[in-house]
Each structure stands twice: as C-alpha cells, then as structure tokens.
Amino acid sequence: MNHLVENEKRAVSTIKxxxxxxxxxAKRLANSKSSVAPLKNKEGILxxxxxxxxxxxxxxxxxxxxxxxxxxMELCKSQVTETKNAELSNFAFTQEDIKKAIKEMDPHSAAPDGDIPCSEFY
Structure with a gap:
C-alpha cells in the first residue's frame, strides 16, 4: 500500500x-471499462x-x-424542385398534425439537432 501512495505522490508532484x-x-489505475448499456428490444424488454x-x-x-x-434520383430531383418552389405560407400545421407526426416517428431513432421529444409523451 505504501508503494501505491508513493507512486501517487510522485504522479501528482510531476503533473506540471x-x-x-x-x-x-491515472489511466493505468482507472477501473472503468466502456460498454454498451442495456438496450430495449422491440417488446420493450431490457x-x-x-x-x-x-x-x-x-x-x-x-x-x-x-x-x-x-x-x-428522378423522384429526389422532383422533390427538391417542389421544395425549392414551395413557400412557407403554403404550409399549415395544427398541433394535432405535429402530435400525429411525432407518434409516427421511430422512438429508437437518433434525434435531430432540435431534440424532438419521444412520442410516448404525446
């Protein structure tokens, strides 16, 4: 145990x-190993x-x-063209539309930059 204390003092004294x-x-003494946490399967069981x-x-x-x-590619190009020609005033969304869209999202997919809450809250 004394040897461990001496090594620790040496490491701290030489930090600068x-x-x-x-x-x-410090890395040699670290006990934590990274691993994948428990995951839920399709039935919701961890x-x-x-x-x-x-x-x-x-x-x-x-x-x-x-x-x-x-x-x-043709479908993609037509959708891009439609999107470029669309104006924000052409869209109308109700609160129910948004709730419905969130419920249809895969709850296990990565969230976009805006952090859309899980559908289970709606």
Whole structure:
C-alpha cells in the first residue's frame, strides 16, 4: 500500500513538469471499462445479452442509414424542385398534425439537432 501512495505522490508532484506521466499513471489505475448499456428490444424488454445487443444495434444501423445506390434520383430531383418552389405560407400545421407526426416517428431513432421529444409523451 505504501508503494501505491508513493507512486501517487510522485504522479501528482510531476503533473506540471510531466503531465504525460500523470495521465498515463491515472489511466493505468482507472477501473472503468466502456460498454454498451442495456438496450430495449422491440417488446420493450431490457437486455444485457451481448449478442442480442449487437443484433439490436445492427438493426438500428440498417434502419437509419440508406444505400445511395438504391435512391430513385428522378423522384429526389422532383422533390427538391417542389421544395425549392414551395413557400412557407403554403404550409399549415395544427398541433394535432405535429402530435400525429411525432407518434409516427421511430422512438429508437437518433434525434435531430432540435431534440424532438419521444412520442410516448404525446
């Protein structure tokens, strides 16, 4: 135990002159290992099984990413043109429209920059 205390004092005393030594010492003593927290499956049940968590993460990955080669470019171009020609005054959304749209969102998808709340609150 004395050896540990001596090493700790040495690391602290050299933090200004040799910060690399201090951080490598602290890293060696760190006990926390990063891992994936329990995940909910489609039934809403938490799982800690590594294989099942891997499958859930893979399914999420496939769900949120698309293959650009599969895109219908003509449809995309027409939608971009329609969007460019649209004016904000052409759209009318009620509170119910927004609630309905939020409920239709996948609760397991990543939130956009605006942090849309989970549909379970509506």
């Amino acid at each position: 002159s040799n910060p690399k030594f201090f951080y490598s010492y 799982t800690i099984n590594a294989a099942e968590k891997a499958e859930l993460l893979q399914a999420q990955y496939v769900n949120v990413l698309s293959n650009p080669a599969d895109a219908d």
